[in-house]
Amino acid sequence: MFKRILVPLDGSPRAERALPLAKRIARATRGSIVLVYVVDPVSDLWAVEQAPLVEMRLREAEMYLNSLLSPAPTGEEAEITEPPIPAETLLLRGSAAASILNAASETQADGIVMCSHGQNAASHWRIGGVAAKVVRHAKVPVLMLKEEGGVPAGPHPDATEPLRVLVPLDGSAPARTALTSAASLLADLAPQTPAQLHLLHVIPANVQLLENEGRRRELVQKAGEYLQSMAKKLKESLVEPSLSPKNFMVTWSVILDNDVANAIVRVAEQGDTQDGLGSMPRCDGIAMATHGLSGIRRWAMGSVTERVLHGTRLPLLITRPAWVEEHAEEEETEEET
Incomplete structure (x- = not known):
């Protein structure tokens, strides 16, 4: 189903929970993933005169996305034995929900995999709102994970259970x-x-x-x-x-x-x-x-x-x-x- 998967990230471990599942699907379909990070100055309450801080945040986000595509450490055998997945990064500036939706269209993604909450507990209301907007307006299927829930990254752990x-x-x-x-x-x-x-x-x-x-x-x-x-x-x-x-x-x-x-x-x-x-x-x-x-x-x-x-x-x-x-x-x- 998903041959080109968009994975929105915000730098938090919770948002990264979508990565193993997206990779699993991409391997199964011989597809690719696109990691997208949106820096939203207005939502993060950055004033116009603080443009240098925005630029610094963009550079940090770029380094973060590149780090996710770096080869796994030698000790992580499971990652080494898996074949590489075609992947690219996309760094955007603007409204989070609108940027994610536009990115899905521009990259010709046929699916979005994301976690409904990210960043910190104080901002859950905002991130949750982003997820709801993406779900409501996305033209492609959205697989939404919950930070407190499980992630079905493969077959059922009990071989007797489907x-x-x-x-x-x-x-x-x-x-x-x-x-x-x-x-x-x-x-x-x-x-x-x-x-x-x-x-x-x-x-x-x-x-x-x-x-x-x-x-x-x-x-x-x-x-x-x-x-x-x-x-x-x-x-x-x-x-x-x-x-x-x-x-x-x-x-x-x-x-x-x-x-x-x-x-x-x-x-x-x-x-x-x-x-x-x-x-x-x-x-x-x-x-x-x-x-x-x-x-x-x-x-x-x-x-x-x-x-x-x-x-x-x-x-x-x-x-x-x-x-x-x-x-x-x-x-x-x-x-x-």
């Missing part, structure tokens, strides 16, 4: 765009070992309030049939013909919950068995689509993905449907009026 990714589906075409990205990521991270896609449908709690128990069972059954059909298409390579899902297990489950985003996080992190169909062990990551809407309309649609992003400790692969770009200008016009 590397497992949860894909929530609500029956819409935008939600299904996450399937191809999720399947491709699993193929890259666990090409010769067990891997599993688990499809999840959450029925909102208002359905539970229906007095007609038969109607409730009917809705659950229909949701199960939908997920079954999607699982069959994945296995038959009908969702993405270029993939070979023979190496994958595809499972599914349906649950009922009054909070869709919270249910997705809970099931992914803890596993779940509820009144519904199927059961779900814990996962190593989540893959979702974002609708890319803004303002009030985002609360109705894209807010679920954003709430999962802020609520989970697991890596989250976020794909923005292509049709969003076609309607972006129209949405902005509607909001202005």
